[in-house]
Amino acid sequence: MMKTMKLGRTNLVISRIGVGGIPITRLSESKAVEVLRRCFDLGVTFVDTANAYGSSEERIGKAITGYRNKVVIATKTGGRSKTTALEHLELSLQRLQTDYIDLWQLHNLSTFKVYKRVLRSGGAMEAAQEALKTGKIRHIGMSSHSLDVALHAVPSGNFETIQFPFNFVNTEAADELIPLCQEHDIGFIAMKPFAGGQLSDADLVIKYLLQFDGVVPDPGVKECREIEEIVDIVNGSWKLTPRENGKIEEIRFKLGRRFCQWCGYCQPCPQDIDIPHLMNTRNIRSYGEGFFKRVARAVEAGRNCVECGECEEKCPYHLPIRETIAENIEFFDRLMQEVERPWEEAN
Numbered sequence: 001m002m003k004t005m006k007l008g009r010t011n012l013v014i015s016r017i018g019v020g021g022i023p024i025t026r027l028s029e030s031k032a033v034e035v036l037r038r039c040f041d042l043g044v045t046f047v048d049t050a051n052a053y054g055s056s057e058e059r060i061g062k063a064i065t066g067y068r069n070k071v072v073i074a075t076k077t078g079g080r081s082k083t084t085a086l087e088h089l090e091l092s093l094q095r096l097q098t099d100y101i102d103l104w105q106l107h108n109l110s111t112f113k114v115y116k117r118v119l120r121s122g123g124a125m126e127a128a129q130e131a132l133k134t135g136k137i138r139h140i141g142m143s144s145h146s147l148d149v150a151l152h153a154v155p156s157g158n159f160e161t162i163q164f165p166f167n168f169v170n171t172e173a174a175d176e177l178i179p180l181c182q183e184h185d186i187g188f189i190a191m192k193p194f195a196g197g198q199l200s201d202a203d204l205v206i207k208y209l210l211q212f213d214g215v216v217p218d219p220g221v222k223e224c225r226e227i228e229e230i231v232d233i234v235n236g237s238w239k240l241t242p243r244e245n246g247k248i249e250e251i252r253f254k255l256g257r258r259f260c261q262w263c264g265y266c267q268p269c270p271q272d273i274d275i276p277h278l279m280n281t282r283n284i285r286s287y288g289e290g291f292f293k294r295v296a297r298a299v300e301a302g303r304n305c306v307e308c309g310e311c312e313e314k315c316p317y318h319l320p321i322r323e324t325i326a327e328n329i330e331f332f333d334r335l336m337q338e339v340e341r342p343w344e345e346a347n
């Protein structure tokens with residue numbers, strides 16, 4: 001029997017683990033539907049996607065037939081204006097083959113500028129409020145990569161859930177944000193539980209996250225056996241043994257020096273280099289074509305780095321950005337000699 005939890009003040013009761021909607025876009029449609037249905041059959045009742053995730057919503061829409069009442073669907077709009085957000089909503093409803101979305105999230109509110117923009121008159125929040133009234137959505141959430149924006153948003157009363165990166169290497173949410181969510185009864189959806197493919201031991205990854213009440217991890221899966229393994233972990237004991245804690249420490253130590261938290265504090269770069277994408281170049285095999293294109297642009301700009309070091313002064317994690325981006329450009333060039341479409345070759 002799948003363990004369940006309440007998703008903050010939405011009062012939605014969901015499985016203790018969700019499923020993310022990105023990796024299914026890199027499968028054939030029939031395989032994606034098979035994997036999603038396996039999730040639902042195993043008792044996973046929370047699925048998270050976004051308008052921007054290519055074929056994801058459409059595939060979930062196909063998989064959901066016969067399961068709609070059991071599954072809580074969360075999707076997102078990157079629309080900043082009311083008009084664009086409402087257009088996205090109609091598209092999401094159509095693709096998901098449903099007449100309501102359980103949780104509609106304003107996607108990637110990672111700067112105060114964007115945060116203010118969606119909340120001002122004519123912004124995406126007006127679309128969300130209108131959709132609540134018409135019953136097209138049931139709850140409003142947001143996602144962000146910025147701790148400052150998230151800490152500001154949680155007590156604001158504007159959102160019922162927040163989605164934020166959280167895994168045992170990127171633990172910046174643990175100290176303040178998660179306790180604040182608990183205090184305000186805001187559901188916390190842990191984005192990037194496997195750190196975008198940099199972590200692989202499901203036992204460590206999932207057990208670590210389950211220690212936090214009110215936090216639902218939403219790992220993406222590409223194989224039925226992956227969700228079977230994860231569900232076994234959820235339904236077993238979550239206690240990390242001293243040996244497992246030791247392994248976590250070891251991995252943190254190994255990855256820590258290079259682990260970009262995607263906070264964006266190093267920006268802007270005087271050479272106009274998209275540093276976070278360049279720092280995350282090694283993830284191009286996990287995130288699909290759109291991400292690949294952004295990384296490819298960042299690599300091209302990265303060749304103009306003048307090694308001024310401004311970014312390193314601003315990075316709160318003291319990452320060796322200059323050294324890492326030089327290595328990542330080399331990695332990218334090598335990969336491009338080996339394969340033409342790395343985001344596909346990885347599957």
Ligand code: SF4
Nearest residue numbers: 269305306308309311
């Ligand atoms: S060191 Fe390179 S990447 Fe960093 S700010 Fe200077 S030019 Fe930009």
Ligand code: SF4
Nearest residue numbers: 260261263264266315
């Ligand atoms: S390089 Fe540092 S400052 Fe820039 S996004 Fe990564 S962690 Fe943040």
